[in-house]
Amino acid sequence: MDPMDAGMRYTPKSSDRDWDQAVTFLPATDSAKLEKKKGPGRVGAILGVVVFACVLALITGLLVWHFHFRKDQKTLKMYNGYMHITSQEFQAAYENPNSTEFQTLAKQVVTQLRDIYSKTPALSKYYVDSTVQAFSQGSVVAYYLSEFHVPASQEAAVDSAISSLENLKYQRSLQSGSLMFDRVVASAVDPRMLRKRSKFSANTQPNRPILVESPDFPNFPYPSNTLVQWQLKTEPGNVIQLDFQTFYLENECKNDFVKVYDSLAAIESRIMAEKCGYYSPNDPLGFISSGNIMLVTLVTNEEGNYPGFRAMATQVARGSQGMSCGGTLKGNSGTFTSPNYPKYYPPNTRCEWTIEVRQLLFNAVSAFMMSVGQPGLCQNDYVQVNEEKLCGSVSANKLVTSSSNEMKVVFYSDGSLVDRGFNATFSSFEPTNPCPDKFLCNNKRCVSHDLRCDGWNDCGDSSDEKGCKCDSSMISCRNGMCKPMFWKCDGIDDCGDRTDEMNCASCKAGELACGNGKCILEKQKCDGRDDCGDKSDEVDCGPKTVCTASNYKCKNGECITKQNPECDGEKDCTDGSDEDCGDCGLKAFKFSRVVGGQDAVVGEWPWQVSLHIKNSIHVCGASIISEHWLVTAAHCVQDDAKVRLSQPGSWEAYLGLHDQKQLEVAQKRYLKRVIPHPNYNEYTFDNDIALMELEQPVTFTDTIRPICLPSASYDFPAGTTVWITGWGATREGGSGAKVLQKAQVRIINSTVCDSLMDGQITSRMTCAGVLSGGVDACQGDSGGPLSSSNGERMFLAGVVSWGDGCARRNKPGIYSTVPKFRAWIKEMTGV
Numbered sequence: 106m107d108p109m110d111a112g113m114r115y116t117p118k119s120s121d122r123d124w125d126q127a128v129t130f131l132p133a134t135d136s137a138k139l140e141k142k143k144g145p146g147r148v149g150a151i152l153g154v155v156v157f158a159c160v161l162a163l164i165t166g167l168l169v170w171h172f173h174f175r176k177d178q179k180t181l182k183m184y185n186g187y188m189h190i191t192s193q194e195f196q197a198a199y200e201n202p203n204s205t206e207f208q209t210l211a212k213q214v215v216t217q218l219r220d221i222y223s224k225t226p227a228l229s230k231y232y233v234d235s236t237v238q239a240f241s242q243g244s245v246v247a248y249y250l251s252e253f254h255v256p257a258s259q260e261a262a263v264d265s266a267i268s269s270l271e272n273l274k275y276q277r278s279l280q281s282g283s284l285m286f287d288r289v290v291a292s293a294v295d296p297r298m299l300r301k302r303s304k305f306s307a308n309t310q311p312n313r314p315i316l317v318e319s320p321d322f323p324n325f326p327y328p329s330n331t332l333v334q335w336q337l338k339t340e341p342g343n344v345i346q347l348d349f350q351t352f353y354l355e356n357e358c359k360n361d362f363v364k365v366y367d368s369l370a371a372i373e374s375r376i377m378a379e380k381c382g383y384y385s386p387n388d389p390l391g392f393i394s395s396g397n398i399m400l401v402t403l404v405t406n407e408e409g410n411y412p413g414f415r416a417m418a419t420q421v422a423r424g425s426q427g428m429s430c431g432g433t434l435k436g437n438s439g440t441f442t443s444p445n446y447p448k449y450y451p452p453n454t455r456c457e458w459t460i461e462v463r464q465l466l467f468n469a470v471s472a473f474m475m476s477v478g479q480p481g482l483c484q485n486d487y488v489q490v491n492e493e494k495l496c497g498s499v500s501a502n503k504l505v506t507s508s509s510n511e512m513k514v515v516f517y518s519d520g521s522l523v524d525r526g527f528n529a530t531f532s533s534f535e536p537t538n539p540c541p542d543k544f545l546c547n548n549k550r551c552v553s554h555d556l557r558c559d560g561w562n563d564c565g566d567s568s569d570e571k572g573c574k575c576d577s578s579m580i581s582c583r584n585g586m587c588k589p590m591f592w593k594c595d596g597i598d599d600c601g602d603r604t605d606e607m608n609c610a611s612c613k614a615g616e617l618a619c620g621n622g623k624c625i626l627e628k629q630k631c632d633g634r635d636d637c638g639d640k641s642d643e644v645d646c647g648p649k650t651v652c653t654a655s656n657y658k659c660k661n662g663e664c665i666t667k668q669n670p671e672c673d674g675e676k677d678c679t680d681g682s683d684e685d686c687g688d689c690g691l692k693a694f695k696f697s698r699v700v701g702g703q704d705a706v707v708g709e710w711p712w713q714v715s716l717h718i719k720n721s722i723h724v725c726g727a728s729i730i731s732e733h734w735l736v737t738a739a740h741c742v743q744d745d746a747k748v749r750l751s752q753p754g755s756w757e758a759y760l761g762l763h764d765q766k767q768l769e770v771a772q773k774r775y776l777k778r779v780i781p782h783p784n785y786n787e788y789t790f791d792n793d794i795a796l797m798e799l800e801q802p803v804t805f806t807d808t809i810r811p812i813c814l815p816s817a818s819y820d821f822p823a824g825t826t827v828w829i830t831g832w833g834a835t836r837e838g839g840s841g842a843k844v845l846q847k848a849q850v851r852i853i854n855s856t857v858c859d860s861l862m863d864g865q866i867t868s869r870m871t872c873a874g875v876l877s878g879g880v881d882a883c884q885g886d887s888g889g890p891l892s893s894s895n896g897e898r899m900f901l902a903g904v905v906s907w908g909d910g911c912a913r914r915n916k917p918g919i920y921s922t923v924p925k926f927r928a929w930i931k932e933m934t935g936v
């Protein structure tokens with residue numbers, strides 16, 4: 106029963122928070138008592154003012170302290186270093202941090218360091234303590250970590266005092282305490298490596314290969330917020346070769362990275378490389394130390410955990426095969442490389458080759474890749490050929506000649522930051538006959554006579570394509586070049602002087618000039634057969650009722666003989682269905698890795714999609730065809746050893762993305778369905794197309810729009826200019842692009858392409874590229890669009906599928922021919 110109803114008065118208790126406002130209280134009977142109670146209130150007010158004044162004073166004091174003295178608040182600074190002790194012989198017990206020998210020597214090193222720091226006021230004031238992390242041979246090298254508490258304003262002074270300790274190396278030997286040492290090198294610890302929780306792995310044993318794997322590899326992604334270090338040691342006289350078999354980290358090195366040091370401690374002046382992202386087996390990642398020690402570190406942050414890495418560390422005798430370099434090279438020709446090529450060369454290396462021939466032409470055929478930050482200065486790592494120093498990334502066509510029969514080549518790497526090195530060939534020549542049995546290019550290269558006047562720029566300066574006498578299978582350009590006949594009258598200026606586009610309509614009376622220069626009888630026009638060979642005789646034929654496979658079929662069943670009538674701005678079907686195109690293939694704005702491409706403009710390719718493995722990196726491209734559906738390549742959605750790529754749950758799609766580092770700008774969608782083409786052949790890449798249904802429809806914006814799907818009869822004839830776009834590798838074996846890349850290529854005649862690709866082209870494949878090389882789709886572009894404009898809208902001509910490498914001469918990119926799959930797409934998606 107409710108007590109109010111029972112006539113009882115209710116007195117609220119302090120614990121009753123939700124008491125009813127309608128409740129009445131008993132009236133006060135003694136008002137004097139109530140007046141009296143106001144007395145303590147006045148005292149309270151005075152007390153309140155005093156307390157308030159105190160609090161105000163405290164806050165003011167704190168603020169003054171905060172702003173005035175805060176800059177001198179001390180922060181913890183760590184320095185990693187090594188000390189070269191000359192007065193001790195290395196003992197096996199130094200390998201074991203628990204041994205008495207280790208601890209005794211470590212104590213001496215710490216005393217020594219305190220002594221060194223005490224002599225430098227900039228250091229002594231802030232020094233806290235040091236710990237010894239390891240010892241290695243030579244006589245004994247001690248690796249230590251020193252801790253300083255430094256006011257913010259003094260950090261630079263402490264850094265410089267620490268680096269000036271290195272000057273001790275110029276004194277023959279210092280005696281202080283009981284140790285003699287001749288070198289102290291230290292540098293500030295990378296702050297990213299301080300933030301993390303540390304884990305140290307056990308030291309490896311010399312003399313047998315060691316597996317170095319990220320934690321939980323290959324079963325789970327590596328853990329968050331982890332620092333793992335592997336100290337690798339081998340016997341003196343050997344070096345350590347570290348080869349990564351798998352390397353798959355987050356793309357952003359500031360989050361997750363692997364650092365490899367030519368040292369046992371993370372001393373930044375001994376760093377060989379910092380790596381993140383993905384390295385494919387075609388782009389092998391491998392390092393070699395200069396001595397018998399190496400440190401591998403993995404640092405991860407809290408977001409984006411990736412599969413990680415597996416590497417094998419092996420002991421290699423210094424100077425063994427593949428690692429040795431220099432010497433005298435004799436003979437008429439030969440090749441030589443930097444040590445460990447094409448993997449990374451060791452630090453602290455100098456190699457000198459003397460090439461002796463009767464007369465010499467030095468011909469560096471592969472790129473020189475050096476680690477120097479500033480190409481041009483060639484101060485850190487370089488190749489010196491006679492007097493010329495080369496560094497940075499040097500063209501594969503770089504050629505240096507000597508004017509005597511001797512040439513000296515020196516390769517030099519300093520103590521940090523290594524790169525892939527170089528591959529070079531040399532060949533000798535008679536000064537009077539520089540290219541025996543070969544063609545001498547203007548740039549002094551020698552190329553085979555077979556390559557002369559073949560339509561391709563083999564010399565690199567086009568001199569092999571000038572002054573040509575063309576045979577009947579080639580177009581004779583007025584400028585002296587020869588071009589393949591199938592490029593005649595294709596509307597594109599292949600000669601460069603338009604010769605191939607002249608006299609295209611010189612047919613007899615009663616004949617019709619085809620687009621490709623061929624003449625056919627007038628009556629063959631619009632007969633439903635491709636008499637020209639380029640279908641130009643079946644264009645502009647008006648409505649027709651008898652349909653062939655090459656006719657566009659209107660919604661009302663009418664057939665149009667005009668080639669590609671859809672969405673061209675002209676109504677060809679009587680029911681107008683050929684112009685029933687919705688919003689597809691239109692860009693919101695007017696626009697004035699792909700290998701050989703350039704950065705796209707935001708919104709330029711609004712149908713381009715980046716497919717990521719869930720919580721992982723970009724792996725494939727795709728194209729938006731409707732609010733619900735994407736088109737990609739079937740080979741992108743085949744299960745692999747680690748990820749079930751055929752499952753929609755393995756993916757996330759980024760729409761409207763421009764920069765892979767700004768995923769937050771894009772619309773992210775998960776997938777409901779993945780439908781690979783049922784006839785996809787994983788050996789031949791035939792039918793390499795797949796559909797993806799989005800879990801949630803996408804909202805079209807200025808940067809997210811669909812591309813038009815060409816009808817089954819749509820033709821993209823050879824010579825048509827088309828665009829490739831993607832975040833794939835920007836060179837064969839290279840890494841992916843950060844910003845979306847675009848490049849222009851042309852459709853290549855299928856017969857020509859089939860012979861270039863050794864008969865591997867099916868009717869469901871379209872070839873496109875630049876046959877002289879240099880422009881192409883590449884790894885990571887797969888699944889993305891081959892976009893073609895009809896002047897009004899963009900059409901999905903193809904899906905990036907495969908190729909023989911990337912951007913190689915005479916090796917076009919191969920795309921799945923979208924018109925061939927139009928009916929299947931309609932059947933599966935309704936689009």
Ligand code: 4AZ
Pocket residue numbers: 881882883884885886887905906907908909910911912917918919
């Ligand atoms: C790939 O691996 C790939 N050059 C895509 C396209 C090409 C080559 C390779 C064409 O995804």
